[in-house]
Amino acid sequence: MRIGVFLPQPWRGGMLRAVQAFCCELLRAADRLGWDVDVVLSVCSNTYLRDEITLDDPRLSVRETEWIPVTESEMALLGINKWQPQMPYIRPTDGGRDFMDCSLWVIFGAYFTPAGLLAPLRPYYVYAPDFIQRYVPQIYGNKIDANDVSWNITTALLLTIRGAEKVLVTTPKTGEDAVGYAGAAPDKVVLMPLWSIELIATGTPVPQGASRSYALWVSNSTPHKNHLCAIAALERYYEMGGDLDTVLIGPDTTKLSPLWHRRPRDIKHPYWTRVADRIAETRSVRQRLKFLDEVSDEKYVSLVSGARFVWHNVLYDNGSFVALEAARLGTPLLSSDYPQMRYICDLFSIPARFFPPVEIEETAKALRQMERDTGEGRLSVSYRMPDHWQQWIEQSFGELLLSHASCARTSDNWQVPDNNNT
Amino acid sequence: MNLVRPPSRSLGIVAHIGIWIELPPGATLLGEGIGQLVRLIVENACGRDIKCTFFAPFWLHNTMDRYLEDFEPTARKLVRVQYTRRLVPLLWRFSGHATARRPRKRKLRPTWLNWRPIARRMAQLFVPQAPPTAMLTALVALPAILIFSPLIAASLGFVWLRRRLARLFSKGRLLLRHVRNRYGRIAYELIREDEYERLVRTANRRTDIDCWFVPNPGWSTAAKLRGPKVCLFPDFVFAEHWTGFAAQDIANVRERFRALAQSNPYYVCFSHYVMEAHARRCFGIPQSRLSLIHHAPILYEAPVDSDARKALLRYLAERFTQEKAFTAIEQNHIYPYLRSLDLSNLRYIFVSTQLRPYKNVFRLAQAVERLIRYHHVDIKLVLTGTLDFVSLEPELAKFIQTNALWFDILSIPRVPKHVHALLYRFAAITVHPSFFEGGFPFVFGESVGLGTPCLLARNAATSEVLSTSELRSFTFDPYLSPRQLAIVLMQSMERRESMLVEQTAMLKRMSVRTWQEVTSEYLSLFATAATEARNPRSRYVERYRVVTPNKGAA
Numbered sequence: 001m002r003i004g005v006f007l008p009q010p011w012r013g014g015m016l017r018a019v020q021a022f023c024c025e026l027l028r029a030a031d032r033l034g035w036d037v038d039v040v041l042s043v044c045s046n047t048y049l050r051d052e053i054t055l056d057d058p059r060l061s062v063r064e065t066e067w068i069p070v071t072e073s074e075m076a077l078l079g080i081n082k083w084q085p086q087m088p089y090i091r092p093t094d095g096g097r098d099f100m101d102c103s104l105w106v107i108f109g110a111y112f113t114p115a116g117l118l119a120p121l122r123p124y125y126v127y128a129p130d131f132i133q134r135y136v137p138q139i140y141g142n143k144i145d146a147n148d149v150s151w152n153i154t155t156a157l158l159l160t161i162r163g164a165e166k167v168l169v170t171t172p173k174t175g176e177d178a179v180g181y182a183g184a185a186p187d188k189v190v191l192m193p194l195w196s197i198e199l200i201a202t203g204t205p206v207p208q209g210a211s212r213s214y215a216l217w218v219s220n221s222t223p224h225k226n227h228l229c230a231i232a233a234l235e236r237y238y239e240m241g242g243d244l245d246t247v248l249i250g251p252d253t254t255k256l257s258p259l260w261h262r263r264p265r266d267i268k269h270p271y272w273t274r275v276a277d278r279i280a281e282t283r284s285v286r287q288r289l290k291f292l293d294e295v296s297d298e299k300y301v302s303l304v305s306g307a308r309f310v311w312h313n314v315l316y317d318n319g320s321f322v323a324l325e326a327a328r329l330g331t332p333l334l335s336s337d338y339p340q341m342r343y344i345c346d347l348f349s350i351p352a353r354f355f356p357p358v359e360i361e362e363t364a365k366a367l368r369q370m371e372r373d374t375g376e377g378r379l380s381v382s383y384r385m386p387d388h389w390q391q392w393i394e395q396s397f398g399e400l401l402l403s404h405a406s407c408a409r410t411s412d413n414w415q416v417p418d419n420n421n422t
Numbered sequence: 423m424n425l426v427r428p429p430s431r432s433l434g435i436v437a438h439i440g441i442w443i444e445l446p447p448g449a450t451l452l453g454e455g456i457g458q459l460v461r462l463i464v465e466n467a468c469g470r471d472i473k474c475t476f477f478a479p480f481w482l483h484n485t486m487d488r489y490l491e492d493f494e495p496t497a498r499k500l501v502r503v504q505y506t507r508r509l510v511p512l513l514w515r516f517s518g519h520a521t522a523r524r525p526r527k528r529k530l531r532p533t534w535l536n537w538r539p540i541a542r543r544m545a546q547l548f549v550p551q552a553p554p555t556a557m558l559t560a561l562v563a564l565p566a567i568l569i570f571s572p573l574i575a576a577s578l579g580f581v582w583l584r585r586r587l588a589r590l591f592s593k594g595r596l597l598l599r600h601v602r603n604r605y606g607r608i609a610y611e612l613i614r615e616d617e618y619e620r621l622v623r624t625a626n627r628r629t630d631i632d633c634w635f636v637p638n639p640g641w642s643t644a645a646k647l648r649g650p651k652v653c654l655f656p657d658f659v660f661a662e663h664w665t666g667f668a669a670q671d672i673a674n675v676r677e678r679f680r681a682l683a684q685s686n687p688y689y690v691c692f693s694h695y696v697m698e699a700h701a702r703r704c705f706g707i708p709q710s711r712l713s714l715i716h717h718a719p720i721l722y723e724a725p726v727d728s729d730a731r732k733a734l735l736r737y738l739a740e741r742f743t744q745e746k747a748f749t750a751i752e753q754n755h756i757y758p759y760l761r762s763l764d765l766s767n768l769r770y771i772f773v774s775t776q777l778r779p780y781k782n783v784f785r786l787a788q789a790v791e792r793l794i795r796y797h798h799v800d801i802k803l804v805l806t807g808t809l810d811f812v813s814l815e816p817e818l819a820k821f822i823q824t825n826a827l828w829f830d831i832l833s834i835p836r837v838p839k840h841v842h843a844l845l846y847r848f849a850a851i852t853v854h855p856s857f858f859e860g861g862f863p864f865v866f867g868e869s870v871g872l873g874t875p876c877l878l879a880r881n882a883a884t885s886e887v888l889s890t891s892e893l894r895s896f897t898f899d900p901y902l903s904p905r906q907l908a909i910v911l912m913q914s915m916e917r918r919e920s921m922l923v924e925q926t927a928m929l930k931r932m933s934v935r936t937w938q939e940v941t942s943e944y945l946s947l948f949a950t951a952a953t954e955a956r957n958p959r960s961r962y963v964e965r966y967r968v969v970t971p972n973k974g975a976a
Contacts (some may be wrong), residue, residue: 137826
């Protein structure tokens with residue numbers, strides 16, 4: 001049995017880590033079942049360096065892929081009578097057998113370029129990371145335009161999810177969105193454990209008497225990270241007499257700095273300019289906010305360990321592992337209140353504090369309160385891995401393979417190719 | 423001339439009702455509250471062997487057919503539609519109201535006529551750098567060109583002529599469009615007046631009609647009908663809520679109401695408030711001409727769940743594959759999204775109303791946006807009003823477009839009865855946020871009867887029917903801000919089950935009144951009107967008098 005796992009966009013970071021962890025877990029599950037499974041990882045052409053994909057298993061191969069439109073006659077030729085001319089169909093091509101040697105396709109975040117609906121040439125599962133565009137439509141640009149290609153890609157995503165055999169999600173709220181926003185059937189949505197969690201090394205403990213004079217703001221440069229409200233809240237916090245510096249880390253966060261914008265740059269995203277202008281016109285924030293951009297793992301550990309608290313300010317996403325990392329390093333967490341983050345904190349029993357992300361006064365008060373409480377040492381930090389965590393992961397991946405096998409048996413259109421034939 | 427009456431047409435008996443329909447092109451009774459009311463009365467009247475004939479202008483041919491499809495099969499046998507007997511006037515197409523023609527497919531030009539690449543190839547042969555073989559070919563080709571030169575010249579001339587003509591036709595089309603834009607309205611008005619004149623003449627020739635039923639008090643051409651008339655008076659909404667409408671439109675509607683009132687018909691109101699505040703005070707209609715007939719609750723038959731789900735899926739797939747999209751947002755996003763959407767899996771708030779300024783749907787949409795984006799509630803809003811993404815009117819369409827809500831606020835307008843019932847069936851809750859209603863909203867019975875609780879806005883009509891405790895439990899202030907309304911919606915959805923139990927009990931009490939009874943009251947009014955018309959001595963003396971708004975209010 002061969003399974004194709006697709007990463008249709010040149011994502012790095014969390015998504016790349018998740019897809020690699022997924023392949024590993026899939027192979028492990030096959031080992032446990034005693035099945036002969038190999039995995040083909042599809043990535044965009046000319047995107048990743050050789051060492052970026054770290055998996056070293058002979059049963060895993062990597063193919064560079066392009067996505068091309070499918071015509072009606074091609075569909076007829078393949079004997080698939082599912083043509084619905086509602087959007088153009090697309091399919092992957094690797095220059096060879098075009099993944100038709102796989103009995104199952106697993107699509108990670110089905111955002112296809114060019115925009116198109118995935119042709120049902122093989123049964124497929126979709127991993128839906130989140131549906132941020134439902135909650136923060138500005139993520140595709142401040143001025144919302146239905147003709148923007150991003151929205152066409154979104155429509156194709158939703159319809160692709162609707163046609164999937166299974167929709168894999170890692171939080172219940174994203175599962176709700178898969179049903180309520182994408183229109184997937186509820187019985188097709190599968191809640192998976194957070195399989196890509198890497199428990200970071202705790203590193204050297206923070207020396208006693210360290211000043212812990214800053215709050216660590218972990219972010220990136222996209223609009224759903226709520227920078228404008230966060231800066232307004234910081235301004236209010238400093239007006240209230242807040243005494244902590246704020247250290248901002250994360251990919252591309254330097255681009256939000258007014259200093260970065262002083263020099264002529266090739267690309268200046270309008271959103272970055274707005275945030276930088278907002279910071280520039282706020283004296284207190286300008287002076288107390290430090291930009292460190294993306295930092296190494298060691299530096300990250302030391303920054304989290306040395307912070308008074310970690311501030312996670314996001315309008316909406318699939319939750320962040322920063323909660324677990326902060327708890328592991330003994331730093332309290334102040335997070336914006338949204339269901340995914342609540343779920344993660346509940347799952348790992350992390351005593352985080354929450355604030356409404358768009359209420360500036362509330363946010364500022366929460367920051368101030370956090371500063372006071374952490375200063376007085378009133379906040380305890382702890383976490384607990386859920387019981388049978390590893391079993392849950394093993395069981396989920398085992399069930400994925402089993403459900404695929406049963407689906408393969410019942411399907412008329414195709415058969416599970418015998419490994420010897422492929 | 424004394425007409426010999428058939429035996430059934432004795433005093434107090436109505437055997438045949440004529441229903442006057444006066445709608446502009448594109449409008450329909452399907453999905454309208456009045457349309458439902460007329461359907462129920464006609465169905466029940468037909469159940470008593472009373473014939474009903476609709477009189478409608480020719481442009482409603484298709485819409486009336488679709489409307490009648492919703493009627494009970496037994497009733498449909500006794501219902502007829504009378505149009506004027508004539509061909510569609512040629513000017514109708516010019517008026518811009520005819521169905522738009524499909525754009526003709528452009529014919530592909532045969533490749534041999536595409537002379538440009540041929541000419542380019544020939545020119546290449548004669549350039550000095552051309553290789554010797556090319557020169558040789560040119561030497562052979564040159565005599566051939568000379569021999570066939572008249573033919574080549576003729577074909578080039580033909581191409582030139584064709585282009586000139588195409589340009590000329592294109593200019594002609596533009597001119598025609600310009601003229602149509604400017605004078606089409608005048609043409610439409612001319613045809614409209616002529617059509618109604620003809621329809622009135624046709625109607626007045628029908629001696630078998632006992633009584634005329636006019637479902638809208640603004641359909642003023644009905645004043646020319648000679649027989650007795652019974653007219654519905656749902657409300658004069660501008661007396662309550664005039665903002666959002668053009669002043670000239672309000673004046674025109676008022677004039678039409680007055681014109682019909684001058685012919686002294688009987689009027690039926692659905693609430694005491696409208697009878698007093700609108701009919702009497704605004705229009706000075708005498709009390710003796712006014713009747714108050716409350717609605718009975720509309721109860722749909724509960725569909726079987728598995729069939730219902732499939733039926734709704736099939737309807738959406740067919741409808742949004744065939745429906746013509748006018749904008750990119752519909753073509754690229756909304757229609758593909760709706761085509762395979764299984765609403766039975768979704769949690770949605772259903773609003774069954776047209777989108778008029780006083781219906782307050784915009785505020786509800788804002789509240790739903792807040793529910794989704796601030797409270798992270800997984801919910802959708804499904805409307806039956808038409809959203810116009812071309813003109814972005816009403817403002818709700820613009821709101822949806824500028825806030826990327828086209829997957830969360832959906833409009834499924836002009837649905838047949840069985841689909842309407844299914845939309846109620848699968849909703850989390852039904853909301854009717856209107857500032858004003860002429861009668862107790864139908865949505866209450868329709869929704870609760872199908873197992874979905876209903877939240878109503880507090881207004882004169884609901885206050886007249888519901889008790890104080892019911893008002894507190896099932897209604898909300900329509901002036902609530904979107905922020906407050908979002909909280910009310912959340913709370914209502916949380917107590918969905920208890921609300922449904924209470925409302926079902928209430929509906930049971932309300933269901934004591936049936937549509938049979940309502941129809942009896944209507945028929946008795948028709949009979950009164952018919953009797954009065956046949957017996958001049960009993961003709962009522964109190965006539966309509968024109969009342970100006972200020973005096974009327976005083």
